Amino acid sequence: MTNTEPTRRGPKRSEESRLAILTSAFELLQEVGYRGLTIEGIAARAGVGKQTVYRWWPTKADVLLEAGAVKADLRVSIADHGSYRSDLEQFLRDSFTLLEFPGLTGLLRSLMAEAQIDPDFATRFRDGFLNRRRNALIEILDRATRRGDAPIHLTTELMADVVFGVIWYRLLATERPLNTHDVPPLLHLLTSGPATERDSRA
Known part of the structure; x- marks a missing residue:
């Protein structure tokens, strides 16, 4: 069985914040498209600082990557x-x-x-x-x-x-x-x- 989250270095992530960020990225993608999607926008929607997002994902594409992978693993x-x-x-x-x-x-x-x-x-x-x-x-x-x-x-x-x-x-x-x-x-x-x-x- 595959894990729903790849192993990462660095501080342990708050599961609540993680899910909020993934959900926000997915929702914003539908609203503004990929070009309009920004880390700042994701952070604001999720109610976290943008450095929190950058600490866990290097780019907006990586946030979407995990959002998609989690949905596939679950469904x-x-x-x-x-x-x-x-x-x-x-x-x-x-x-x-x-x-x-x-x-x-x-x-x-x-x-x-x-x-x-x-x-x-x-x-x-x-x-x-x-x-x-x-x-x-x-x-x-x-x-x-x-x-x-x-x-x-x-x-x-x-x-x-x-x-x-x-x-x-x-x-x-x-x-x-x-x-x-x-x-x-x-x-x-x-x-x-x-x-x-x-x-x-x-």
Whole structure:
């Protein structure tokens, strides 16, 4: 299981202040857009000093990064539902439902755009969000392999590429939002074909 908050150095953060800052950043992004978002504005909305924000996050993008990561960790299940198909279906439904949450697609597009122009942030974005979500899915797929019901026609890495390739392509290159109606065809694509040899012999 992944933690909802990455390990950080420095003073221990007040959980109340942390949540207020994350919530304020998310709300302000919807109101003023990424360009209009400032650390000062976030701090004022959260009722803290701007140095409090800077002490915990180096940039406004990093505040949004944690806000998005926390929402994903809380709302996308990686629990064991008894089978590869059931686990994957729940992961896809939760992920696509999360994308329907007001403001979430704008947050992700802003983070990806910032990652293209700031190499340092790009590394933090990969570690703090992209790989974090990918590892959550891979945990499901690895569990299916141990259970014996994972399909053998796709590698774990390729399955993750397909799922997140679909998500990011829709987010960044189209105006067609993903929703739960997209789950059945994608689920069929990722579950059709033979299962592991152990499962096929059962």
